[in-house]
Amino acid sequence: MSDQQQTLSIPSLLLLAAFTAITIRYFFFTNSSTTTPRTNSRTANPAHVEQIATMFPQIGRREIIWDLQRNGGSVAATTERILSRGGLDAPPPSFQPPIPTPTTTGTVGTSPSQPKPEHIDLITRYNLSSKLSSPPSTPLEGIGNQGAAQAQTWSNNKNERQALLQRRREEMILNARRKLEEKERQRLGQGA
Secondary structure (H helix, E strand, O other): OOOOOOOOOHHHHHHHHHHHHHHHHHHHOOOHHHHOOOOOOOOOOHHHHHHHHHHOOOOOHHHHHHHHHHOOOOHHHHHHHHHHHOOOOOOOOOOOOOOOOOOOOOOOOOOOOOOOOOOOOHHHHOOOHHHHOOOOOOOOOOOOHHHHHHHHOOOOOHHHHHHHHHHHHHHHHHHHHHHHHHHHHHHHHHHO
8 A cells, every 4th residue: 555645735834824814813903993892873762762751850861862772772671770770870971862852742633744823712712702792691690599509400411511511611711801801901091
């Protein structure tokens, strides 16, 4: 049998040197930006921020957003931290998140694109302009003592109760408007 010697050839030595150089560079000379810990780059959910801000109004939104980003958006973890410590850690000065504005919950059926009317007075809202020009009436006008006591009691009929409450609301609005107009007349009379 022939005796074969295993020798290292030049191409195999070059391959081994390249592999060693890459391995040493990977473990000892890595880029410093990859070794620094990264914070969670996700932005905090505005609904979660609003929920925590509603529960704890003394905590700033910036602190809430910082804590939510650090713990991966967990409302429970942030709430537990506030309750156990009495507050949250202050974020670093370089942390400048877009602070969401608090949203107000609107009524169902209104869209954010609809402009909200600035001011609707109660006379217009309840269509009482025709009753405003009529003279003021007493709530139980034309009813005797027995009828007054009967009108004061709560009716079993839903429609009667609704009509009674509507009349009371209208009378209160009209009386308040008349008092306001009287005060305005007195103020203008004193100023002249």
